[in-house]
Amino acid sequence: MSEQEVLPLKVQAERGPAQEPQRSQFSRLVRHFLARFFNHETASPDGDAKARLVLVAVAAGLPGFIVAMYLWPVYHPFILSLQKHAPVAGPPYWLRVNHHFFFVVYSFVAMGIVTVFEWDMFFPDLLDLFVLTTLPIPARRLFLARIAAIAILIAGFLFDANIFAPLVLPAAIDPPSLFRFLAGHLLAVAGSGLFAAVLLLALQGTLLSVFGERIFRRFSLALQGLLITVLLMLLLLFPVLSGTVPVLLQSGSVFARFFPPFWFLGVYQRLMEGPSALPIYTQLAQTGCLALLLATGVAALAYPIAYLRRVRQLSIGTGAHATRSWMAPPLHAAINATLVQRPVQRAVFHFISETLLRVQRYRIYLVLCGGVGLSIVTATILRLAVVQNHIRAEVSSDGIRAAVGIMAFWTVAGLRMAFVSPGNRQGSWVFHSVHGKPAPFQTAMDQLLAAKTWALVWGLIISLGGSMALRVIAPPELRTFGATASQLLVAVGMSVLLTDIFFLNVKTVAFTGERAREQPNFAIAALKYIAFVPVVAWLPLVAEPWMEAGTGHFVLAVAAIAATHLALCRQHRAIIREHSSLPGLEDDEEDFPLKLGLRY
Numbered sequence: 001m002s003e004q005e006v007l008p009l010k011v012q013a014e015r016g017p018a019q020e021p022q023r024s025q026f027s028r029l030v031r032h033f034l035a036r037f038f039n040h041e042t043a044s045p046d047g048d049a050k051a052r053l054v055l056v057a058v059a060a061g062l063p064g065f066i067v068a069m070y071l072w073p074v075y076h077p078f079i080l081s082l083q084k085h086a087p088v089a090g091p092p093y094w095l096r097v098n099h100h101f102f103f104v105v106y107s108f109v110a111m112g113i114v115t116v117f118e119w120d121m122f123f124p125d126l127l128d129l130f131v132l133t134t135l136p137i138p139a140r141r142l143f144l145a146r147i148a149a150i151a152i153l154i155a156g157f158l159f160d161a162n163i164f165a166p167l168v169l170p171a172a173i174d175p176p177s178l179f180r181f182l183a184g185h186l187l188a189v190a191g192s193g194l195f196a197a198v199l200l201l202a203l204q205g206t207l208l209s210v211f212g213e214r215i216f217r218r219f220s221l222a223l224q225g226l227l228i229t230v231l232l233m234l235l236l237l238f239p240v241l242s243g244t245v246p247v248l249l250q251s252g253s254v255f256a257r258f259f260p261p262f263w264f265l266g267v268y269q270r271l272m273e274g275p276s277a278l279p280i281y282t283q284l285a286q287t288g289c290l291a292l293l294l295a296t297g298v299a300a301l302a303y304p305i306a307y308l309r310r311v312r313q314l315s316i317g318t319g320a321h322a323t324r325s326w327m328a329p330p331l332h333a334a335i336n337a338t339l340v341q342r343p344v345q346r347a348v349f350h351f352i353s354e355t356l357l358r359v360q361r362y363r364i365y366l367v368l369c370g371g372v373g374l375s376i377v378t379a380t381i382l383r384l385a386v387v388q389n390h391i392r393a394e395v396s397s398d399g400i401r402a403a404v405g406i407m408a409f410w411t412v413a414g415l416r417m418a419f420v421s422p423g424n425r426q427g428s429w430v431f432h433s434v435h436g437k438p439a440p441f442q443t444a445m446d447q448l449l450a451a452k453t454w455a456l457v458w459g460l461i462i463s464l465g466g467s468m469a470l471r472v473i474a475p476p477e478l479r480t481f482g483a484t485a486s487q488l489l490v491a492v493g494m495s496v497l498l499t500d501i502f503f504l505n506v507k508t509v510a511f512t513g514e515r516a517r518e519q520p521n522f523a524i525a526a527l528k529y530i531a532f533v534p535v536v537a538w539l540p541l542v543a544e545p546w547m548e549a550g551t552g553h554f555v556l557a558v559a560a561i562a563a564t565h566l567a568l569c570r571q572h573r574a575i576i577r578e579h580s581s582l583p584g585l586e587d588d589e590e591d592f593p594l595k596l597g598l599r600y
Helices: 009-015 025-039 049-075 078-084 093-122 126-134 139-162 165-173 178-236 238-242 245-250 260-276 279-316 328-338 343-358 360-381 397-420 428-435 441-470 481-502 522-548 551-580
Strands: 382-387 390-395
Touching: 025 093, 025 139, 049 093, 049 139, 049 165, 093 139, 093 165, 093 178, 093 238, 093 245, 093 260, 126 139, 126 279, 139 178, 139 279, 165 178, 178 238, 178 260, 178 279, 178 360, 238 382, 245 390, 260 279, 328 343, 343 360, 343 441, 360 382, 360 397, 390 397, 397 441, 397 481, 397 522, 428 441, 441 481, 441 551, 481 522, 481 551, 522 551
Parallel strands: none
Antiparallel strands: 382 390
16 A cells, blocks of 8 residues: 555554654754754744744845846847847856856855854853753764754755756856856855855854953944944945956956955856966965865864853853943933933833843844945945056945935834834833823823934934044035035934834834734835835935025925924824724734724
8 A cells, every 4th residue: 555545544543643753862953953043032033933934045045036037138138139130249258257246246145144143043052051951962962963053054045045046047148058157156156155154153263262252242243233234235335346347357456366255256257167267267266265165174173162162151150240331320311301301201211221231132133224224325335436457446425415314214224123023022011010001192102202212312323423424535515514504404304204204103112012913024024125215315315405505495494304293293193092092902802803993
């Protein structure tokens, strides 16, 4: 009888319950560590790790796949062929090299971001120490299982980020030798991504080995933010960088010889072109192979030392240290006297401050958003020009104008994401027991205005501070009195209006929101940001020159900002008034029937 045949119920009952496959202790440990990579509070605050894993895996492979599809009309210009009544030659050589270079850069950036985001889970934490070390599991087996899980994670993401593009590229670009092309593409993108992951793992292991857990934690978040910024900036600056590739490679520039993606571009072109490739490709390919071996060796040496130091310091504890600053009392007094004068506002405002200081997940969110924003600002401002076979960095005046809005946008957006994210609701019972659920209208307004004030203050600090800092590199026409006043007004106006827009439908106290009952649509959420960021960058480009044209325009801009702010505040009050009028709900009840006039 075949296993595919459906058995009668009596036969199935006689067989007994289905037996799970026997797994070794090592296999179970590897599965446990892999699950923890996606089931910790930073990667999956709602606890749905499997759904998040599928979304991330698909999202990692889509950019390369989409770019590969868009290359098809570049290599098959049928419209031009019909107009000229003759076949049209494909793109020039250096344009094809840049197409290959994109996939190398993308693999490097994608694997780097994954490694930076997950590197807190590459080493044991307190949960591992208190649970796994108390079980009859040899320490050596725990160590090897974690290494195996890290290797599977890196290999899996390397596969996901690069597997879809080769399915389309051969048909899109029609390479002269399919075997050479696939060998060059697969080895180059695999080497580039693997080098990024191993390099960052070696960096983390070395820093932990040298400084120890306590000191490393002091600058770990800042280092993560810096690395995210550099990686995203590399991807966003690719259109600018691609214009300099011919000069860098033909001149044998030092930058090309010390820039890792160029090493693996050398692997790509050397395998694809064979002996006819430029000599520099061979040199770059050799450098890439040696660098990959060296980074792997450093990671292999540093990781065990860092692992042992981490376990030891977790066992003995990091020790208590004072976190109170001498500046805190006068600063809090000034804030209470000016920004949050009502008791409820003060409570929520300082609750937000203390929560952000103590919960690492929220700080990671802010660091990631800050890294994204800083990389976009840098890509907006920086330009690379080739002058007499030399590369010169230039500053875009339009980029400086747009940067103010981008800084305000990512500051407010990051704070809003942190405030409404679920997963740390220990403080919610205090507000519910004291003020009720939902709170009375005036109390609810005080609670929500405190969060808006917190976001607005930091939006103003970042945007105004960034605007003043950019004056150092701004061209002379942006340092006049009129241009400076316009930039400051745009910074203030964008911070105020973006805070109103982002917090318009927020109805809960910061950090006390409940988990969504349905999985959020990340495609729609990402589309909102993709559609909104160009508008935020475009408005300063239009508004600042218009305001500089005359004092009347400046006054009209102030009036428009004030009127829009008042309209959004009125709408916000109406939304909160309606929410406060609803009866109290239990944790498992929804407010949707109540909005329809129904009752439980």
